[in-house]
Amino acid sequence: MRKFIAITICFFASASSTLALTATDKEFAAAMANGIDLQKHRHYHDALRCFQQARRLKPDRVDAYDCEGMALIALDDCRGAADIFTRGIKIDPKFENLYCSRSQAYFGLGDMKSALADLNHALALKPQVLPYVERRAETYESLGDHEKAIEDYTAALALCAPVNATRTTPAKPADKERFRLASERGHIYERLGKYQNAIDDYNLYLSAPERQRASSVRILHCRADCYDKLGKHDLAAKDRAAAENHKGDVLEDLMHDETLGTGR
DSSP states (O other): OOOOOOOOOOOOOOOOTTTOOOOOHHHHHHHHHHHHHHHHHHHHHHHHHHHHHHHHHTTTHHHHHHHHHHHHHHHHHHHHHHHHHHHHHHTTTHHHHHHHHHHHHHHHTTTTTHHHHHHHHHHHHSOOOOOOOOOHHHHHHHEEEEEEEEHHHHHHHHHTTTOOOSSOOOOOOHHHHHHHHHHHHHHHHHHOHHHHHHHHHHHHHHOOOOOOOOOOOHHHHHHHHHHHTTTHHHHHHHHHHHTTOTTOOOHHHHHGGGGGOOOO
């Protein structure tokens, strides 16, 4: 399973340009902007100081708490991050991103039940947010609830599926997240012994454009293992040969017609 990774870029809503900014407003905006830029470049200690300065300037702005907590997670201080997120939640209990952010801190602390509770709260406040759904899937998987994890990965896949074209609206390009999510769900199916389901998901991943596939060789080996479990040793051998010869970016070497759409 892909590791639960903290996002290091936080939300920051700037004030409307139509409003007159006070000196404190300008200092706050500058501190936040500097912190976000430093965090993008992985200068987490310096970013943390900027966010702390912003919070002191505007103690009622929950985005400063969110950014400060994310910087602390990046510095492996998940306990301190959880405390900062909790302080922000007390100021604005309806800012759903703080619950999602705190879930990452709890995840880092190994407190999966608290992480799950926060993700449920975030999704109750703002349903169908792809990162929230995916993170809950990862949390369910860490708790050993594979079926719930599959449900959430399936929901996440639906959220990023391509939109069909109409006469007036062009089709949305397939979101690369869709292919990655399919591979994650495929790994769970494989662990559960649902090998044809796993193959179907690996097929979806391998059907992605080359630039949207990061681990074709790994997925080929996973699919080969599934073929072996189903007794399809000739297809397993083809996948391992393709992986060994680094042919993972040649689509015709990846797909086998008889496997498509037979798992679910």
